[in-house]
Amino acid sequence: MSTWNGSWWRTLLAPGGLIFALVGVLLSGGILHPLPATLSFYYATTFLGGLVLAWRFHSGRTFSAIVLVLLAHRTIEFFSSGHAPGSGPGRTALEVVSFLLAADFLWLAVTDEFGFSIPAFTPRIGVLFLESVFVAVICRPEATWGSALFRAEWLPQTWFSWTRLSQPDWFAFAFAYAFLVVRCAISRKQIDAGSAWALAAVACAFSGGAVGRTADGYVATAGLLLLVSVVETSYRMAYHDELTGIPSRRALNEAASALELPYTVAVVDVDHFKQFNDTYGHDTGDEVLRMVARRLAEVTGGGRAFRVGGEEFTLLFAGKQVDETMPHLEHLRRTIEEAAFRLRGADRRIAARGPERRRQSSRLPRQGAQSGVTPTSDLKVTVSIGTAEAREDSNFEASLERADKALYRAKHNGRNRLEVDGRRNRDNTKPSRNRKSKSKTA
Secondary structure (H helix, E strand, O other), X not given: OOOOOOOHHHHHHHHHHHHHHHHHHHHHOXXXXXXXXXXXXXXXXXXXXXHHHHHHOOOHHHHHHHHHHHHHHHHHHHHHOOOOOOOHHHHHHHHHHHXXXXXXXXXXXXXXXXXXXXXXXXXXXXXXXXXXXXXXXXXXXXXXXOOOXXXXXXXXXXXXXXXXXXXHHHHXXXXXXXXXXXXXXXXXXXXXXXXXXXXXXXXXXXXXXXXXXXXXXXXXXHHHHHHHHHHHHHHHXXXXXXXXXXXXXXXXXXXXXXXXXXXXXXXXXXXXXHHHHHHHOHHHHHHHHHHHHHHHHOOOOOOEEEXXXXXXXXXXXXXXXXXXXXXXXXXXXXXXXXXXXXXXXXXXXXXXXXXXXXXXXXXXXXXXXXXXXXXXXXXXXXXXXXXXXXXXXXXXXXXXXXXXXXXXXXXXXXXXXXXXXXXXXXXXXXXXXXXXXXXXXX
């Protein structure tokens, strides 16, 4: 899971936030009201399309969310008899269904993607059945003990005079929305962003009573937002590396096809990466790759980072000559070298869990000792870089191959350095003896 970073809000706002804002303007301005046939088509196609796409891409979470929104809307319409609920079973249904829907979205948010297996869907179908029975019982025409269950007033009622939703409903919606936004900030997954905006659209629909063209438009938009999240997730899986989150080789090939001279390509490789895996375990190796990828994604000079496999990355500088990129590549190399990477414990993968791990830790040999790094110290991570400028008489693959040869020269000359195609013995980036010994330690 990715950590907080400065671009999480892009995942939240694009495209979900933009779609929500656009539809909100259209519905609030009454632009779509004279077009009932268009609204009906919009409603049907978004839900049908969303269900089909969720099934096709094995997204049980999205499929469940779409079904929940559709059932919630239809349930309120049924008990309201097609009119905005003001009292009676319609109002009770609006209050209880809104609260349960927010709770269900929270439940879906804290579970991982579960696909379309019967064991995964069985408990969810069971909970949906129990919720349906609960709604049917308390929404009877005669007053019951549960009719006012969700009508608590903790704040002045005048603050909520503009909405038909009760205060518990609004707090449930607000808490679920905030939780999904935080999830999106941490995971940077479109499913979390799409669920947040879908819940906001449902809140707008239910705030007006969940009945009428405006409500239909907002509910259909909720389905559209969930549909778009499936498409965006599938795109990200195809064009982004799952481990590091940066664009993958497929994205590199597509970007390369649109390049025009001049441009520069750089190949970046983590020094002694096999030693990280062999000494500290693959989990530590993965953390090293994530750290390096974060630094590469922040490269200056207009460069774009891609992971092409293993510990190897590629940087593209469109419209840049090689001399223009060298200061930025040097800065990148130093930034990675100076970044502190704290090892949690080299013996974690071979020690038992719990108290037994602590008892064994004093007896187990420290695997990092052979590298001169203790399990609680900061590891030095360095990279070697080879770069080449595109030529008029060669294509992208040839430029990439020349950059790769420069990378091998950087490895041969001591690692933790930048080498440029066609230039040898670059003293200004040659590491000192102390630096070279540190890179070998890492």
